[in-house]
Amino acid sequence: MEVTRRRFLSIFFGIGSALGLGAFAAPLIRYVYPVLKGTVYEKQKIAAVADVTGDGVRFDYQDIPSMLIQKKDKSYAAFSLVCTHLGCIVKWEPQNFDFHCPCHGGKFNENGKNIAGPPPKPLTEWNITQEAGQIFVNGVKSGG
Numbered sequence: 001m002e003v004t005r006r007r008f009l010s011i012f013f014g015i016g017s018a019l020g021l022g023a024f025a026a027p028l029i030r031y032v033y034p035v036l037k038g039t040v041y042e043k044q045k046i047a048a049v050a051d052v053t054g055d056g057v058r059f060d061y062q063d064i065p066s067m068l069i070q071k072k073d074k075s076y077a078a079f080s081l082v083c084t085h086l087g088c089i090v091k092w093e094p095q096n097f098d099f100h101c102p103c104h105g106g107k108f109n110e111n112g113k114n115i116a117g118p119p120p121k122p123l124t125e126w127n128i129t130q131e132a133g134q135i136f137v138n139g140v141k142s143g144g
Contacts, residue, residue, distance in 0.1 A: 027086045041139035054094040071110045079112045080124040
């Protein structure tokens with residue numbers, strides 16, 4: 001079978017359209033079916049209490065980018081850095097005590113609550129514990 005110019009262009013643009021549709025659909029599917037459902041969590045050491053600064057401690061938990069922060073009241077909290085809007089990675093801004101999504105302008109306060117922009121729900125908060133001067137993470141905080 002001879003491949004004509006028209007047939008070649010049809011195949012080329014068909015493949016391009018399929019890839020474009022996949023790139024568009026992936027964030028929507030991730031939004032509808034979050035990664036966290038059905039996950040088995042393991043206890044993981046994050047840092048020593050003495051190592052936590054105002055800039056926070058960046059870590060990965062279950063392959064999810066996350067941040068341990070010290071809040072204004074000097075307590076600690078840990079959050080997933082995955083924005084609840086379209087899955088962008090948010091940045092901790094210690095000078096403002098909030099998280100900012102550079103993609104769509106979403107903002108979350110130091111408690112992970114969405115306070116500006118399009119994010120529909122708060123950041124996922126991790127359950128943390130302190131033992132012998134060390135901070136550990138173990139699953140999603142109940143109620144979070």
